[in-house]
Amino acid sequence: MNDENPLPDESLLLLPAEWQEELLPRRGVRPGAVFEPDADATAFWRKRLSAQEPDLRAALAATPVPDAVEYLDGKPNPSGAGLIAEMVNAEPSNQAVTRVRLVFDAWIEEHGLPFAIGAAVAFMSFAGTRNTAHPSFTPLIEYGHRRFSDRPLFSMGEVLYRDHDLHLLRGLLADAPDAEFAAAASIVDGLRTTPARKYLAAILFPDRADWIHEAAVEVAKESWTGLLTARLAHSATSLDQFAAMRMRSIEPHEQHAGLIAPLLDGLGTDALPLLTAPTKNPLDQHQVYERLRAVAILPHDDAVAYLVEHLADPFVFEHAVAAASRFPVRTLRVIAAHAPEALPARIPLLAALAARVDPRALQALTGAEQTAVAELKAQRRPAPEAAEADLPELLVRPPWTVERPKSKPLVVRGLEPSGAVSVLWADGERERYLENAAEFDPGIVDWEQRLEWLSAHRRDRIVAEVLAYAPFDIAEQHLEGWNGALQQFGDDRSAGYLQAVLARFGASVADQVVTFLAAKSKLGALLGPIRSPGAAEAAANWFAKRPSAKEFGAAWLDRHGAAAAELLVPNALGPKKSLREPAEAALRYLADVLGRDAVLNAAKVYGEDAHAGILALLEAGRDNLPDRVPEPGDWFDTTRLPQVLLQDHRFGLPETAMRHAAVIMAIAVDTSKDPRLEELGETCDRESLREFSWAVFEQWLANGAPSADRWALAALAHFGDDETVARLTPLIKAWPGQNQHRRAVAGLQVLGGIGSEAALRAMQHISQRAKFKAIKAEAAQQIQVIAQGLGLTGEQLADRLLPDFGLGTDGSLVLDYGPRKFTVVFDEQLRPYVTDEDRKPRKALPKPGAKDDPELAGPAYQRFTALKKELRTVSVDQVRRLEAAMINARTWTRREFEEHLHGHPLMRYLTRRMVWLAQTAESRQTFRIAEDNTYTDAEDDAVELHDDAVIRLAHPVDMTAEEQGAWARLLADYEILQPFPQLARPVMAFTEEELETGRLRRFEGAVVPPGAILGLTKHGWVRGKPMDNGTEFGFHFPLPAGGYVMVELDPGLQIGMGADTEDQRFASVFLSKRLDVYHRSASGLPPRIDPVIASEVLAALDRITAKE
Known part of the structure; x- marks a missing residue:
């Protein structure tokens, strides 16, 4: 070991220099600064005191404070000195000098250090203020404009904000002789009469x-x-x-x-x-x-262990490295202890940390510890590195590492886009546009009067409002006057106006709509049905230049395909760079999606020169690299990442190739459907690519998630699977609470990109159960888009996403303990319980006993425990969905019913407890599913369903009283409990007057507790939007066929207060064509209301307004 540079002493706690500066002096540990008393302090203090003494004595005569009087009389009273100093307010204007300093120096000179310490404590514990409203303020004396009191403890922050005084006093006490220190403590002990x-x-x-x-x-x-x-x-x-x-x-x-x-x-x-x-x-x-x-500076094994156990967390690795430098032996010992139990994904991090420890520290370890560290380092790269010759060129010398000559773009002048402006609607799309727009219909009856008012007061919104909602003959007269401008509405209202105008006038207003959307890309989804040169230009620009609108641009290109390519060719070959480059990027994208031939054929429309130009464009861009290749930032460290194995698992990628793999993933995020990604997947093992991409993502998070490298999250979609979904979903749900809504939205897009059933189920769960409304809404919207892409509704997709939970096709699950078996069954709320071999219900599944087969019983017991946990929220959701389906009169085809409800292993436990209604053009039949899976009627006779039958849950509205009674008796005979009230549900209907006037006066004037209103939100009712003062003045029920049931509240629900708001009076209750509580007189009535919906709405209002 090098004696000139020995390993550090690992028993010492060494604070950084800047932290040591924060510390106060401490007797016997840290001395105070050299104290140099101000020679003029006493004269200064006496001059200030004598100038104010007459006023001070007058105040003390009016309100005697004995301590203060004693001090003025010349007696050494520390408490009095402190109060007088606060009253005189001897604080100097120079803030660099401590608040107590000048008068403190005088006290020391006149009375010594112990007195000065006591007086300083008193001084800092008095407060003079003009504001005496606080209940803690009990004035001692009034002086001038201030009233002085004992300072409440909470206000000591004002005194302590600058701690110069504490440094001074602690320093003097730290250096004081023992006798003076003891005397000071004695004086202060006598002053400890208040919390401060x-x-x-x-x-x-x-x-x-x-x-x-x-x-x-x-x-x-x-x-x-x-x-x-x-x-x-x-x-x-x-x-x-x-x-x-x-x-x-x-x-x-x-x-x-x-x-x-x-x-x-x-x-x-x-x-x-x-x-x-x-x-x-x-x-x-x-x-x-x-x-x-x-x-990281604590000299203790537990501190190092904390860092080692959290190496993947933000900023931990760099601090673990710092700890390893300060405590090398301790760090290696902790690593050695953790290595044998480390998860495979954590081994590269542990090994990378071990590699950064001074190798001399190994000599201080035991033989077993040295072996553990050596084995850990060997596991970091379990396979030998592949030779360059065995790797594709893409992972050895990728195109972005090779300098290529720049070719001058070929310009073909004089090209004009072919084809007329058109609006091409998808099935039901135009109807949806009109339905969405109806929400913002102002409900005008007298349009001539409205036009006069708009002309006089709001000319900025004449044309848009008229085009969107006026009778067609009036709107058509103003068509030529619209240039695409809208009043400054919110995004929702702007979208509603545009949808109405486009759905009504189509191609006649397409260019104006494009003009608006080009400047308002947040509403870019509305560009979808428009096919025009302007739409192509906007979509290309969004795709290539506007990251926030890229998805809208790609969606438009995907939708219009070869026609989009044809519209883009003139700009791609034009002289104007700002138009050419986005068009080039869009055409390269389309070439990847549709194939090169489709784009080249589109170019042929413009002649041979255009065809040659586009061919040259595609050839020059054969690598299809973005203008700036997204190189990973400084945070990216391959030494901390798991090895990526080749397909045969015999060799792994070298670290340079791993960096190239990360760049490929990043590029694929930016360009979509990148063929390089497919080549990477064909070369390497997909499971190790999944772990690699997850480790890159964790490393990005651990380094503060720099926004320039957001690709690290998006890239999870490339090789992610159900394991990725399980890891990512909890993060998505937590991010909004960490002010990371945009990151959560990006996480949802990753789930959508993975696209497995598990990923879609996770999105659905977030849309229903997430804590934060914004991310719930985003998840619901993405689910809806995915469903539409599959030709399904959101509810149809939800049917298909329900897992079978390992149940048999008949819904059975047997838990085998060896010598005994238990069968899992479900009650009317889908709560699982078990029966024994005699079919007797057990209160709980018994734990495995000594006579049970340990290899069977243990896993069986764990399986049931896991099932109960999995079903905890699923059961509630499925019961709720089924009840909502009955209320909303949702229908299934016979095939859907038998595949996703009756035939589903779990849902069959609910469907058997319900009464169903099958209808065709010629027939109507209520039925239930019998125990033998046949269909029977209310008399328990078998019935046959037609193949073309439309099936829905029967509502009491659908049945006669006799039929309803027969079904109730049958279910009672079979002791069948229903998961929610079906046959016992109340039946109500609108009166003729209510349907004619739209007013539901029977509920008006009722006073309802806010909790009852909030409870309705679980059953389809929606709270109104809060106004500027945070008050919600109503709530409503959206009718499936269009329109609303509106309830106006007085005084209104206060946002954030929930059930703590005062009781609410139903000021008005009415039917409305549009969602606006303030225009009920002119809102118009909704279309025909389904009797089932009518009954449910009225029953809900009747229930919460009923007087007990």
């Missing part, structure tokens, strides 16, 4: 553990303790003292050197539990960094 004084005494005398505990108890009584805790930490030396302050973790506002430095100084390694305890609120990056910096 107890607190100051504890800070000044850190050797008095009893004083510190008393002060800690006082601090614990305060609601905000941040600065109080930080200053008292300069005295505290035990975890019990911090516990007395109610401090069990270091919260975000406390993660700074002002607290951490004294904490480490006082507690040493005992500070680790406080440093690593979970916090109530999330830490930002700087706060995490400070916390880890503190852990």
